Amino acid sequence: MDIHLIDGTYELFRHFFAVPSALDANGNEVGAVRGVLASILGLIESGATHVGVATDHVVESFRNDLYPGYKTAEGVPPLLLAQFPVLEEALESMGVRVWPMVRYEADDALAAAAAKAAGDVRVGQVLICTPDKDLAQCVVGNRVVQIDRRRGITRDEAGVVAKWGVKPESIPDYLAVVGDSADGFPGLPGWGPKAAALTFSQYPHLEQVPKDWRQWHPSIRGAQRLSAVLFQQWEDALVYRTLATLKLDVPVFENVDDLQWKGPRAGFEPYCRRLQLPRLYARATEAQA
Numbered sequence: 001m002d003i004h005l006i007d008g009t010y011e012l013f014r015h016f017f018a019v020p021s022a023l024d025a026n027g028n029e030v031g032a033v034r035g036v037l038a039s040i041l042g043l044i045e046s047g048a049t050h051v052g053v054a055t056d057h058v059v060e061s062f063r064n065d066l067y068p069g070y071k072t073a074e075g076v077p078p079l080l081l082a083q084f085p086v087l088e089e090a091l092e093s094m095g096v097r098v099w100p101m102v103r104y105e106a107d108d109a110l111a112a113a114a115a116k117a118a119g120d121v122r123v124g125q126v127l128i129c130t131p132d133k134d135l136a137q138c139v140v141g142n143r144v145v146q147i148d149r150r151r152g153i154t155r156d157e158a159g160v161v162a163k164w165g166v167k168p169e170s171i172p173d174y175l176a177v178v179g180d181s182a183d184g185f186p187g188l189p190g191w192g193p194k195a196a197a198l199t200f201s202q203y204p205h206l207e208q209v210p211k212d213w214r215q216w217h218p219s220i221r222g223a224q225r226l227s228a229v230l231f232q233q234w235e236d237a238l239v240y241r242t243l244a245t246l247k248l249d250v251p252v253f254e255n256v257d258d259l260q261w262k263g264p265r266a267g268f269e270p271y272c273r274r275l276q277l278p279r280l281y282a283r284a285t286e287a288q289a
Contacts, residue, residue, distance in 0.1 A: 003117040003256060004048045007130030008055035008098070009106045011036045012087055014150065016080045025274045029079045033087045034277055039149075040096060041280065043129075045287050050259040052252070053091055054109035055084055057100035061108075063183075063243050070243060071184040093271045094284060095264050097253065104250050107134050111246035113253065114138045120256050127154075134180070136160045137171035137246060165197025170204045176241035177230065185240050188229050195226055206230075206237055263288030 015035030022031035044051065059073035059081075073081060084100075091098045099109040110128055117126045118140060128135050131148040139146055142156040153159075161167055166174050174196045179187025202217040203209045210216055213227035220226070230237060253259060264284045272281040 001050055001122060001256070002048070002124050003113075003126045003259060004043060004051045005110050005113050005117075005126065005128045006040060006043075006051065006053045007106055007110060007128075007132060007135075008036065008053040008087060008091070009084075010130050010132060011039060011053075012055070012083060013080065015039070016077070016083070022276070025276060028082070028086070030083060030086060030275055032080065033083050033090055034275055034280075036087055037090055037094065037275075037277070037280060040091070041094070041283055041287065043149075044261055045283065049261060050256060051261050052097045052099065052113050052259050054099045054101060054106035054113070055088055056106045057084055057088065058102045061101070061105045062103055063105070067185060067239055067243055069184045069186075071182070090271055090275065093265050093268045095261055095268070097259050099250075099252055101250075104247055107132060108247040108250045109252055110135060111138045112248050112250040114144050115248045116252060117256050117259075118144050123256060133164070133171070134175070134183075134244060134246060136164065137168050137244075139168040161201075164193070166200045167204065170200040172241045172244040173200050173204070173206050175244035176206065176237045179240070180244065183243065185243055187240060188233050188237060190222075190225060190229050195220065195222065199226070206234075206241060 012032050016032035019031050019035040021029060022034055024030045040053065059071065059076065063070045064072065088098050088100045101109055114126050114128055117123050126144040127147050128138060128144065129147045129149050135146055138144055139155065139157050139160050146155045155163060157168060164171065164174060177188045177191035178193055178196045179185055198220045199209060209230065211231060213223040216223040216227065268284060269281045272278055
C-alpha cells in the first residue's frame, strides 16, 4: 500500500485564491472547501487507498512562544479562516482521516505521520503532498517522497539535493541561515541559498561547521564573512533551526490501517446538499464501489 499525506492548509489557501466564490445553503462562503474536497476525492478516484489530511485549525502554534515574529493569522482573509473548520468537518464526513492542529502545525502532523507510516513494512511508499520546502526534511530515499500535485513534480532524496543543494537532514539548518519569509523568521544577513547549499553540503549541521573560517571547504566563497555572521548570531541560528525543525512526536494514528478510505459516512449526503455539491456525493459512492 502507498500512503498519501496531504497538506490541507496549503490546499485550502490554494483553492481560496484559485476558484470562484461559492455559498452553501446557509449563505456561507465555501468555495475553497468545495475545491479541496473535489481535489482529494479525485486523488482517491485515481487509486489512493490510504489518505490523511493535516490542517492548521489554529494558525498560531508553540513556535510563536519561541519567536515573537513567527507567523500568525494576521492578514489572512477572514473568509478563508472561516473555512478551516468546515473543511475539517467535511473531510471527516467524507471518511478521510483529518488532523486539525492547534498546539502544533499541519507540517508537524505530516512529518510525524510520514515517519510512522515509513516504519511499517507493508507500506510501499509515503507520498507527502505539498510543495512546502519545510517538508523536504522528511524525504527518505525513494521511500518517503514529496509531491507538488499542482505542478506534477515528485522529489525523492536526489530531487531534494537537486533543488536545494543539501540532503533532507540539512533542510532545517539551511532554512536557519537563509530564513523563511512564509514562516516569519529572517535567517542570517548575507547568507543566501547558494552559500547555504555549499556550506551544508559539506557540513550537514550547524554544529559541524568549523569555527575557524580558514578550515572551511575551498568551494565556499566569502567564508570569513559568513563565519563571522554565523558565530556572532549563533543563538539566533539555533532558534531559527528549531523553528524549521518539524516535530515527529505528534499523535496522528495508531496504525496505517486507520488511514484506509472506506467510503463516505452516513452524514455525507446531507453535507453535500448543504455545500450544494450533489455530484460530489455521487462520485464518492461510485469510488467506494
